[in-house]
Amino acid sequence: MPRGILLTSNLPQLQNLIKRDPKAYKEEFLQQWNHYNTIRQIFHLNPEEQANHFRELTSFITQLVQCYPEETAEFPAQLSTLLMLNYQILPPDIRRSLVQNLAMLRGRNVISSVTLLQTLFPLLPRTTSTSLRTFIRETILSDMKLANARAKNHKLNRVIQSMLFGMVERGMDLDFVGDKGKTKTASDSNFRPSGQDAMWAVVLTKELWQKSIWNDAKSVAIMALACFHPVVKVQRASIHFFLGSDQGDDETGASDDEATLPPYSRILSLNNPTMLQHRREINKKTRSGNRKLERQIKKVNKKRAEKSSSQLVNFPALQLLHDPQTFGERLYENLGRYEKKLSLDHKIIIMQLLSRVMGSHKLCILGFYTYVVRYITHHQLSIPSILAALAQSVHELTPPDALEPVIRKIAQEFIHPGVGSEVIVAGLNTIREICRRQPWAMNEDLLGDLVSYRKSRDKTVVATARGLLQLFREVNPGMLKRRERGKEASMGHTKEAHSQPFGHNTKAADNIDGLVLLEDHLRFLRTENLEEAEDEQAWDNWFIESDPDSSSDESGWINVESDESNKFEISDSDNEMAGGEPGFARSDQHERSSTRVSSLATAKILTPADFALINDLKIKAATAVIEKMNGTVTKRKLAALEANKKHVVADSDFISENDILGPRKKVKADYAARVASIEKGREDREAFGSNKGKKKKGVPSSSTNKEKARNKPFMMVMSSGAVRGKKRASLKEKQQRLRRHIDRAKRSR
Structure with a gap:
C-alpha cells in the first residue's frame, strides 16, 4: 500500500x-x-x-x-x-x-492534421504572447510541410484552404476605414477579430507559398480576395504578396525578431542603419551596445542583400489569377472610391499591382491613365514609383490615344529648362519605356523636341536622349527626321514599307531570327555525338521473334516506316547545350546560313531552352564577327543580344525605380572614404619628392629652378614682377640688357 x-x-x-x-x-x-x-x-x-x-x-x-x-x-x-x-x-x-x-x-x-489545424488556426488571432504565437505558427507550417513532403495532400490542402478562405471572407462586410493621416495598430477599433483572422490567413498563406508547400490557384484566390478586404493592413499584406516584397508581414503586431532587439532598435526603423548609428552616438557608450549595434547592422544589410537578389515580382501568382480583368477593374474601382481615405503610399502599391496585372495579362483599363495623370508632377512624393507603375501598365495592345495625353503631361512637367537634370532624365526614361511598349503613342513634333536634348551639357541627359533616339531608330525610324535616322535605319526605311498603324500586321511570320543557327548546331551535335547515334541504332529491330517478311508480329505490333520529313521532335536544348564550345555555330556558317530559311520549326517544338540557346548562338556569332572586323553596328547588336539574354534569364519585364531615375552622379564621399582613397594612392610610393628628373636624365639629378621657370605656362608668369618689369623698362635699360646678351653670346662661342 x-x-x-x-x-x-x-x-x-x-x-x-x-x-x-x-x-x-x-x-x-x-x-x-x-x-x-x-x-x-x-x-x-x-x-x-x-x-x-x-x-x-x-x-x-x-x-x-x-x-x-x-x-x-x-x-x-x-x-x-x-x-x-x-x-x-x-x-x-x-x-x-x-x-x-x-x-x-x-x-x-x-x-489527424485536420483536427490539430482546426484547433490552432482560430487561436492565432487570439494569442497575445509572442513566444506562444511563434510556436503555433511554426507548428502549423511544419505540419503542413510534413503532410506535403512526399506528395501533395490535396484533401488536407482543400480543408485548410477553405478554412483560410472563410477567415478572410468573414470580415468582408466591415466598414472601410482608410489609413490617411492615421497610424493604425493591432489595438485599433477597426482591427477587430475578423480583421485579425484575415490578417493571419494572409500571413500563413504567404509563408506556405514561399516555402513551396502551396503553389496552386486556390492559394492565389485567397490572396486575391484579401486585396479587397476593408481592413487596410490586410490589403497591404496581400498586395505585397503579389508584388513579391516582404513588407507587410509584421502587420499582426510586433515581429518575433523585434522582441529580442535592444530598446533603441525597437524605437527606430529596423531597415535604417544610419539612424541606428545616430541613435548609438546619442546614447551612453558601452562595449555591449557597440556589439549589439554591429550585429543589427549586419542583419539589416543581409536582409537588403537577400531582398535585392530575390525575385522582385511574384509572376507565378499573377499568372494564376482566375479572372485578371475583373481583378484589375476592382483594384481601379477601389482607387477611385477610397481616394480620400487612403494614404499616398497605399495608393501607390495599388497602382503597382494594377500596372503589373495589366502588363502581364495585356489588359486595357483605360481609366487608369486618366487617374494617374493627376499625380504626374516633378514635385510629387514618390514620383519614381508612380512613373514606374505607369510604364509597367503599357503593352502593345494599349490604345495610343489613351497614352498621348500622358506622354504630353510628362513632357510638360519633367522636360523643360526650368527643372534639374535628374528630373529631365526621369521624364525621358519614362517616355522611352512607354514608347518601347507602344511606339505609336508618340507624335513626330514632340519626338523631335525630346531627341534634341542629346545636345545638352549634362552627360546623363545626353545618354538618356540618345537612348530614346536609338529606340525609334529600331522600332519606327519614319517618325525621325532624315538626318536623325542614322545609316542603318535610313537604309532599312527605304527598302521596306513604312511601319503599319496600330493593330495592323500585313507581314506574315515566315522565319524565326537565329533558327538557322540552331538547325546547324543540332546537325553538328548529331554528326559529332557518335554515342548517341549508336544508342538510337540499338533500338532498331529490337523485337527478335518477329517475322522479317511480315509487317506485324504475333504480339500485335505493327512496323511503321518512319518518314524523316514527317518526324516531329519534342526536345529541350538544356541537354544539347552540354556539348560545350564546339557546338556553337561559327561565324562563317552564320554568314552562309543567313540567306536561307530554316524548316526546323515545322518538325520540332521550340521550348524556352531552345530560344535561350538561339540567343547564345547569336551572341557567339556576333562575337566572332567582331574579332574579324571591329564595327560599331555589330557591337551594338552584341550589346542588345546580351541584354536580351539577361531579359530571358529574368523572365520578367519589370520596371523599377532605378530604370526611371537612370544613371546618377557619384555621391560625394565622406571624410573616411576620402582618407581611404588617399591612403590607397600612397601605396608603393616613396615618401617626399619626385623622381621625374632622376629617372629621365642621363646623369641622375633634380631639375633646377631655371628649368622649372622655363617650363612654366605663360599664364602663370604673365603677372609676375619680371614680366611686368620688362614692359615698363626704359630705352636705356633695354639697350643695356641687349648688350649683356651679346657679350654672353660671344663668350659662349
Missing part, C-alpha cells in the same frame, strides 16, 4: 513504469485518469484553482495515450474544446501546455 501511494504521488516515476509495462500498471493509470476528470470539471468552474496540478495531469496523460487508446479516446477532443471555449480565461502557462500537448499528440499520430 505505501508503494502504491508513492507511485501515484510521483507522476514521472509512474509514467516511466507504465511505458515499460502498461498492463501491470493499468489500475494506477485509471486512478490518475479518474482524478484528471474530477480536476477538469473543477477547472471548468474555476481555472485558477489547482492549475499546476491540472497541467501536470494533462502532460502525464499525453505521454501515455498510446498505451491506453480506448480509455483515452476522448482526451484530444477535451483538450481542443477547453482551448476553443475557455482560451481567454486560461492562465498563460496552461495555454502553452495544452497547445504543446496537442502538438505532441499529432506527432504520435493520435490525432
